[in-house]
Amino acid sequence: MGDLKLYNTRTRTLETFRPLTPGDVRIYVCGLTPSAQAHLGHARSFLFFDLLRRYLTYRGYRLTYVQNVTDIDDRSINRARETGEDWYTIVSDYYAEFKASMRKLGVMEPDEEPYATKFISQIQAMIRELADLGYAYVVEDGIYYRVSKFSNYGKLSNRNIEELEAGARIEVGEHKEDPLDFALWKFAKPGEPKWPFDPYGDGRPGWHIECSAMSHALLDPKGEGFDIHGGGADLIFPHHENEIAQSEPLMAHPPMSNFWVHGGLLNFEGRKMSKSLGNFEPLVDLLARHDPQAIRLTFLTTGYSKVMNFTDDSLAGAYATLDKLKRAYRRMHPGGVVVPVHNIAGGLPARVADLLDEDMNTAAALAEVLAFIKDAPAGALAEFETALWLLGIEPNESWLVEDVTPLPEDVVDRLRGELGGEISFNGATAEEAIDLVIQRRASARAAKDWAASDRLRDALARCGIAIKDSKEGTTWSVAE
RNA sequence: GGCGACGUAGCCAAGUGGUAAGGCAGGGCUCUGCAAAAGCCCCAUCCGGCAGUUCGAAUCUGCCCGUCGCCUCCA
Known part of the structure; x- marks a missing residue:
């Protein structure tokens, strides 16, 4: 087996992946902030990390995959005020919907799914430490992180402080020392959700600190770093930059994470998609209309780190590919029983693995599978299934049925x-x-x-x- | 303005120094009373443009043009 090479945002190079602890891989991926419906862009990101998990598992590593839930943030609070609903009901409902969509897409469950509000004491402990070391200060609206104190600030996102200063400004109501400083803890205004924090004051965690606290608690209690930190490319700045600023001053051995891996953003029919622009179709709606496996296949044809344009045409192409895979599967299948995935060392899975070694080149890997099924013998089914599993496509009973379109009732x-x-x-x-x-x-x-x-x-x-x-x-x- | 990505056939897209994967669409053939399906085959002398490095470049360097993203909440 060759080496797995991954693009590391931290070093801006393609690097050979080696776990910090031989045999064990610890991954933290920034999950959802469920204050709005999840969209296809979220799906792309989590689908990619699902693929990475599959491949690392195939390579024989023991994984610990943590994907957090930022279940408290300004948007859900604002939404609660607008709708009159309880903020936590809003967050829970969106998160349940997201989980259902992930299940439909065949995304594996995280090993740990920490909720920010369940780690308040760990968050507070971290803020205390930062304050003791002079990285945090208290003002009337909250506790802020003092960016000027951290000399590596801007390193991950390749920005320098002076340029950031030029563009930044302080919002009305914020009382921080410097425009670049960000909130670690926000004191509660009347009616807002709050947790006690002595002696500073009741309030809620700022965005960013939950990831520092939870990755520390679950993956790296000793402060020596973990293997992979992932998320969408839009998180590089400021979110991941801020996580580093919060975590590394407290660590025995930085960096916080050896590899930083970022998934490219998704455009929908040529346009940028984001929660704030609201120009997206909720993931649940798209999944109601389309085969989840076709959606997965669509993503395989573009490199994970590239900006991708999702169009009806690309989805139509994926449907055609899916049909091709199903026909080959039926041709190879001996009978009515679905054969479970086997661990095949050689053959097609090995060739697919070689391609995934090159920074998870799923497009080339898919092409390899399509070449394989052109003249695959019936006995090759286990190889085929294993390769499909690596690509996140798992045949089910319906693959054996040629046409599952229901008959019109009349x-x-x-x-x-x-x-x-x-x-x-x-x-x-x-x-x-x-x-x-x-x-x-x-x-x-x-x-x-x-x-x-x-x-x-x-x-x-x-x-x-x-x-x-x-x-x-x-x-x-x-x-x- | 700063940082970054991308520009490969009609469309999507892989390939990052050794002579252009794959998918969709299109065309042909086989099969067929016809039709459909399926299978097979064909489909970029060329990789935004111009210079340069090299025995050799889509791949490296420089400049130019174009598209997009981030710099504020975002996967």
């Missing part, structure tokens, strides 16, 4: 309307009625009465039934 009535004069459909089920027509057409064909044959086929077509003739006989399916 098929028999419509057939009676078309052909009731010549064929009696009394008591027939939809399937039986269709078979009756096909039998009638078979007789016509046997008699070389092509006019009658075509008339029957056209009648079926008007009822939404498409038929095709093959050496094995005539089969039908529900027309698209």
Whole structure:
């Protein structure tokens, strides 16, 4: 097995991945702030880290994958004020919806899913330490982080303090020393959710500190760093920059994370997508209309770190690819039982792995799979399934069924309307009625009465039934 | 203004020094009464432009043009 090379934002180079502790990989990925509905851009990001998990697992590492939930933030509080709902109900509902979508997409459950509000004491401990060392100071609206105290500030995102100072400004109501400083703790205004924090004052954590506190608590209690910190590219600044600023002064051995891996953002039909612009379709709605496996395949064709433009065309292409995979699967499948994924060392999975070694080149890996199925023998099913698993596509029972489109309910009535004069459909089920027509057409064909044959086929077509003739006989399916 | 990404066939896209993956669309063939499906085959003398480095460049360097993102909440 070759080396896995990953692009590391921290060093801005492609590096060979080696775990800090041989055999064990600790990953922290910034999860959702569920104060609005999740969209396809979120899906792309978490789908990528799901792929990375699969591949690291395939390579034999033991993983600890932590994906946090920032369940307290200004937006959910504002939304609660607008709607009159309880802020926590809002957050819980959005998060439940997100989880359901992830399940539909086949994203594996995180090992740990820490909620910010469950780690208040750890957050407060960290703020105390930062204050003791002079990295934090208290003013009337909250506790802020003193950016000027941390000399490495800006290193991850490749920015320098002077330029940042030039563009930054202090919002009304903020009382910080410097425009770049950010809140570690916000004192509660009347009616806002709050947690006690002696001696400073009741309030809630600022955005950023929860990730520093929870990654420390769950992945790196000794302060010696963990392996991979991930998230969308939009988190590099300021979120990840701030996490580093909070964590590293308290660590025995920085850096906070050895690798920083960022997923490219997603455009939707050529336009930027974001919560604040509101120009996105909620993920649940998209999943209601589309096959989750087709959505996964769509993402495989573009490099994970690139900006990707999601379009109806790209999704249509993925559907065609998915059908191709299903046909090959049926061709290779010995019977009606779905064979579980095996751990195959050689063959296709190894070739796919070699391609994933190159900074998770899923596009090339998919191409390899498609080349494989062109002349794959029936016995290659385990290889095929393993390779598909690596790409996050898991065959299920429905792959064995050629057409799962449900029959229109009124098929028999419509057939009676078309052909009731010549064929009696009394008591027939939809399937039986269709078979009756096909039998009638078979007789016509046997008699070389092509006019009658075509008339029957056209009648079926008007009822939404498409038929095709093959050496094995005539089969039908529900027309698209 | 600062930082960064990208520009490869009609469309999407891989490839980052050794002579252009793959998918969609399109075309042809096989099969077929017809149709559909399926299978097979074809489809970029060339990688935004111009210079340069090199035996050799889509791949490296410089300049130019274009698209987009981040710099404020964001996966």
